[in-house]
Each structure stands twice: as structure tokens, then as C-alpha cells.
Amino acid sequence: MSIHNEEESKDQNPSSVTRRKFLKNSGYVVGGAILGGIVGNLLGRPVQENNPSQAAGPTTDYNQALMFFTIEQFRTVEAATERIFPADEIGPGAKDLGVAYFIDHQLSGDWGFNARDYMQGPFYKGEAVQGYQGRLKRREIFDIALQEMNNYSRSKYQKRFYELTGEQQDEVLTAFQNDEVKITTISPSGFFNTLRTATIQGVYADPLYGGNRNMDGWKMKNFPGNQMAYTDIIEDEKLAKIPPKSLKDHVQH
Known part of the structure; x- marks a missing residue:
């Protein structure tokens, strides 16, 4: 039996449900029910598939413009x-x-x-x-x-x-x-x-x-910024260091 199948077998036993497994599963539910397409990113789909602004490479930062100061x-x-x-x-x-x-x-x-x-x-x-x-x-x-x-x-x-x-x-x-x-x-x-x-x-x-x-x-x-979820690392016992994300990184086009 593969490791994957062993985990599925264990999940059928209510006594084996861990807090970490609960959080992981809850993360998928929130992602699918509330965050829409974001759940696809949690499951490993590249962000570039639904975010042309990232796939196109660096662009002019129009946020760097004056609105008040002389x-x-x-x-x-x-x-x-x-x-x-x-x-x-x-x-x-x-x-x-x-x-x-x-x-x-x-x-x-x-x-x-x-x-x-x-x-x-x-x-x-x-x-x-x-x-x-x-x-x-x-x-x-x-x-x-x-x-x-x-x-x-x-x-x-x-x-x-x-x-x-x-x-x-x-x-x-x-x-x-x-x-x-x-x-x-x-x-x-x-x-x-x-x-x-x-x-x-x-x-x-x-x-x-x-x-x-x-x-x-x-x-x-080493602050991760605005991550939408941590389901991909929640079972890792080691301290995870992940690239930060801005709110803009989660905008779907």
C-alpha cells in the first residue's frame, strides 16, 4: 500500500484526525467556498495561469506617483x-x-x-x-x-x-x-x-x-506578507521560510 493510501485509510478512523489535518482540510474548504479560484493555487496550479500581470514580467509601477506632495x-x-x-x-x-x-x-x-x-x-x-x-x-x-x-x-x-x-x-x-x-x-x-x-x-x-x-x-x-493559506506547509515540522506575497498577488484576472 502506498503512503498516500495509508493516509486515506487513517483518515477514515475518526480517532486519527489530528488538529493539523483538520486545519489543512479546513483551509481547502475556505479556499473553495469563499476564495474561489484561489483554491487552485493551493492545490499547486501556477499563479501565472490566471494572473497575466505576473506572467508578462515586470511592468511600470504606477503606484509610485504623487497624489498630495509638491x-x-x-x-x-x-x-x-x-x-x-x-x-x-x-x-x-x-x-x-x-x-x-x-x-x-x-x-x-x-x-x-x-x-x-x-x-x-x-x-x-x-x-x-x-x-x-x-x-x-x-x-x-x-x-x-x-x-x-x-x-x-x-x-x-x-x-x-x-x-x-x-x-x-x-x-x-x-x-x-x-x-x-x-x-x-x-x-x-x-x-x-x-x-x-x-x-x-x-x-x-x-x-x-x-x-x-x-x-x-x-x-x-523574513515576514511572509499576505499569504492566503499555509496548507502546503502546515504538516512540515521544520520552520518554513517562504517568499512574501502582497495583496496584489492574489488578484485574479
Whole structure:
């Protein structure tokens, strides 16, 4: 009797049903009932059969386009995020990962308009633990802060922020982080914290949103990304290392 037939025989005995076997079988059911054609990929059918965009080879990435920033704002954010998440021997930095595009796209949408935040008055200065308490939307804060970053850079170094050396850019960012820059309309440290958080999000978000170019952010962490199922490796006792997938990889044409 072959190994395959032996497993089928064991499956007929309810007492032999393992948690792993249950999860594997459940995966097939979910794939067939809910995910439609995705189940074919779980069973080994090449993705290229139903995804011409992958079969055709590399194409122009139209996701790398500005939706909110001016060119000068984009260059400023690109330089600032690279100092926050610089390239090193481990992998690419924020610039090569397209983080500035991620932030640009977020500012053009609900996040930039604070669509999910309560933005009605009265407005009072809150404690640090209370978070942002002002009337300005994120896109307005970025407009002001990026202009002030260049103003501060010109006053101290006679150059725009993205024209400075890396060390000088660090000094400007540190001045914002420590509220050493005098701005009456926004909190310099509040902007820095928002920029830093958005940078990290852009490094590790799905590439569908503009950052994490080529999924290199995930690759540095050995993160599998958005896998639809793990049925092909669920019975493997060893730690599996699999290539990451974006949400776009699962789009069927």
C-alpha cells in the first residue's frame, strides 16, 4: 500500500484526525467556498495561469506617483524618512523602499483628512498621553511642518533640508523632536513623532499602498506578507521560510 493510501485509510478512523489535518482540510474548504479560484493555487496550479500581470514580467509601477506632495515636499519627506530609517548592510532604507510615496498616498486619503478622528471643538492643549488635540488635519500639519523644516534649514545652513548633509539633517530632525524649533501653529515634536510612525508603517505596509517596494521591508524580517493559506506547509515540522506575497498577488484576472 502506498503512503498516500495509508493516509486515506487513517483518515477514515475518526480517532486519527489530528488538529493539523483538520486545519489543512479546513483551509481547502475556505479556499473553495469563499476564495474561489484561489483554491487552485493551493492545490499547486501556477499563479501565472490566471494572473497575466505576473506572467508578462515586470511592468511600470504606477503606484509610485504623487497624489498630495509638491516636488519640494516630496524631496523633503524622502530625505527625512531616509534619516529615520537609513539603508545599511542589512537592507534598503526608506528612500529605496518608497516610503515617501506611502506617506503621500496616506495624506491624500482619509488619514490625511483625519476622517476617523473626532475633530470638533472646543480645542484645548491636552496632556502628552492624550495625543493630538488640535483643529488642524494631518495634511495641514505636514504642509506647515515641511515648510518650517526648510525655513529652519535655510536659517541655520543656508540650504533646503534635502540639500543638507546627513549629519545636518539629523540635527534638524533632532531639533524638531526636542521642540527646539519655535513654531506657534503646530507642535514640532508632535510632527516628528507622526513622521516617524508613518515612516515605519511605510517600510512594513503592503506594497499596494505605495511603500515597502518589492516587499524588501518584509524580506528583511523574513515576514511572509499576505499569504492566503499555509496548507502546503502546515504538516512540515521544520520552520518554513517562504517568499512574501502582497495583496496584489492574489488578484485574479
